[in-house]
Amino acid sequence: MTSASDLAALAALLADETRAAMCLALLDGRAWTAGELAAHARVAPSTATEHLHRLVAGGLLVERRQGRHRYVQLADPSVAELLEDLASRITSRPAAPSGLRAATASAALRRGRTCYDHLAGQLGVAVTDAMTSRGLLEQSGGFALTPAGLAWLTGTLGLAPESLRPGKRPLARGCLDWTERRQHLAGLAGARVCATFLSRGWMERIGSGRAVRLTPHGKAQVRDLLGLDSPDVH
Incomplete structure (x- = not known):
């Protein structure tokens, strides 16, 4: 039976902006390397690896190896559904000024x-x-x-x-x-x-x-x- 601590631990995985950015990127359904996710989240490769270890251990991501390369992707469709459902509950607010790109x-x-x-x-x-x-x-x-x-x-x-x-x-x-x-x-x-x-x-x-x-x-x-x-x- 799910406990309050289990739910809090799951929420904590997404309560970090870097990990949240990685999970949102992986919503494209494809497998990414740690280096690609580090560049996307604008963090050092070592920092990205630490965050990815937590996400894999928490069951949100899975790791796949191909030769010397390590890839990660969302664990299954239910994780994508969870992320999309959470995103839909965010109250819309005016977008912050940003560049054309x-x-x-x-x-x-x-x-x-x-x-x-x-x-x-x-x-x-x-x-x-x-x-x-x-x-x-x-x-x-x-x-x-x-x-x-x-x-x-x-x-x-x-x-x-x-x-x-x-x-x-x-x-x-x-x-x-x-x-x-x-x-x-x-x-x-x-x-x-x-x-x-x-x-x-x-x-x-x-x-x-x-x-x-x-x-x-x-x-x-x-x-x-x-x-x-x-x-x-x-």
Whole structure:
């Protein structure tokens, strides 16, 4: 049974700005080296290593070795959900003055980003709304993929039925978007949609972070498949 000290220990892992910055960076779903995370958080490599040891020991991150290199990533989708849920509870406040590069990066994240392995931001919410309006998702009594939605994924998108069999992870769940304050599609179905968009060249990453955008080909595809043709997906 979870104790107060256990909960406090978990909260303490994220109560440091450097560790929080590392966890937010890892929300892109990819594995990063300690050196990359040190540069991102603007700390010395030795400091980054110390923080990463704590995050791994606390169960938020896992370590993977490949040759001489050590990579870390979020332990599983539930950690990403925890981070996104916490971020959504932060009260919006006027942004502090920043340079053009920071403002541009922030705007890109709002337009579209990955939340671990599924779509978020305006793009994620727009795709979710389009799937709901077409009867592929049901949001009125929870958050579930409809029979038509399952047929759309396996037929129209051509996903293998076995790739959509829920196990520890639900087939579909709502994830409260921290910038849009609305639900976007998460779970196994959300991960498969995001992976399909990336693998088919419908969507591309912007730089090395979490921001993504539709390609010209992708805009045409989502227009044909979901009727999406709004500023939210540009």
